[in-house]
Amino acid sequence: MTMKVRDVMTSSPVVVDYSQPVSHAAQAMRELDVGSLFVLRDGLLHGLVTDRDLVVRGVAEGIGPDEPVGPLSSEDLVGVSADDDTADALRLMRDQAVRRLPVLDDGQVTGVISLGDLAVAADADSPLAQVRQASPNT
Amino acid sequence: MRTKIRDIMTAPPVCMAPAEAVSAAAAAMRDMGIGCVLIQDDGRLLGILTDRDITVRVLAEELDPSATRVGAVCSSELVLLDPDDDVADAVALIEQRAIRRIPVVRDATPVGVVSLGDLSLETI
Numbered sequence: 001m002t003m004k005v006r007d008v009m010t011s012s013p014v015v016v017d018y019s020q021p022v023s024h025a026a027q028a029m030r031e032l033d034v035g036s037l038f039v040l041r042d043g044l045l046h047g048l049v050t051d052r053d054l055v056v057r058g059v060a061e062g063i064g065p066d067e068p069v070g071p072l073s074s075e076d077l078v079g080v081s082a083d084d085d086t087a088d089a090l091r092l093m094r095d096q097a098v099r100r101l102p103v104l105d106d107g108q109v110t111g112v113i114s115l116g117d118l119a120v121a122a123d124a125d126s127p128l129a130q131v132r133q134a135s136p137n138t
Numbered sequence: 139m140r141t142k143i144r145d146i147m148t149a150p151p152v153c154m155a156p157a158e159a160v161s162a163a164a165a166a167m168r169d170m171g172i173g174c175v176l177i178q179d180d181g182r183l184l185g186i187l188t189d190r191d192i193t194v195r196v197l198a199e200e201l202d203p204s205a206t207r208v209g210a211v212c213s214s215e216l217v218l219l220d221p222d223d224d225v226a227d228a229v230a231l232i233e234q235r236a237i238r239r240i241p242v243v244r245d246a247t248p249v250g251v252v253s254l255g256d257l258s259l260e261t262i
Binding site: 022023025026027029030035051052054055056057058059060061062064065066 | 160161164165167168169173189190192193194196197198200201202203204
């Protein structure tokens, strides 16, 4: 039986606006226990920003907590549909060298699927799954 | 078959003094393509600082990364491995502690880091 993206994905992805300061994005990541946020610009999906982006594209480039987060995001996102097989999602992650993909429905972001989600679904006792399920640091 | 920590660890580790700025750690993470730096004083390991730590402990707190010391925001690392430990020991620690990186230390001196990514490369 093939598993579908909809069986594994997280719905209600967390978003941040392009113009919000880096500190707000960081606070959202901390409080909501996530490592990435979708970035909206004028209400439309602009891209994705991760906790690592805030550091290597932000802090390392002298961009501080008060500056807008939008320019730090990755654009041109590759997405999957909720009806896709999880095997296709995993292959896409490997091809794109990414750990998470937006789930799109007619251009609207309906969720997110991560490598961790796939690991938990495949083997809840695996090391990656254990890490995925543990509480994040604060 | 690579079964020892020294065979799979990433070495040498990037180390910084506790008084160095978080902004310098961020630059090292960017330049070296790594997710953590080790904090070292007089050759002795004091702690570990990850990219996630910078996000939640510095940026979320609206601190100035260039004015914040890495020693002030790093984790005082208690989980360690020896280069002669088995890969299975790393897997067990990562599972039990739900962590993704473990410093490798020989005679209290940091010599490398083992990450979940290093383990994944060995098993995929």
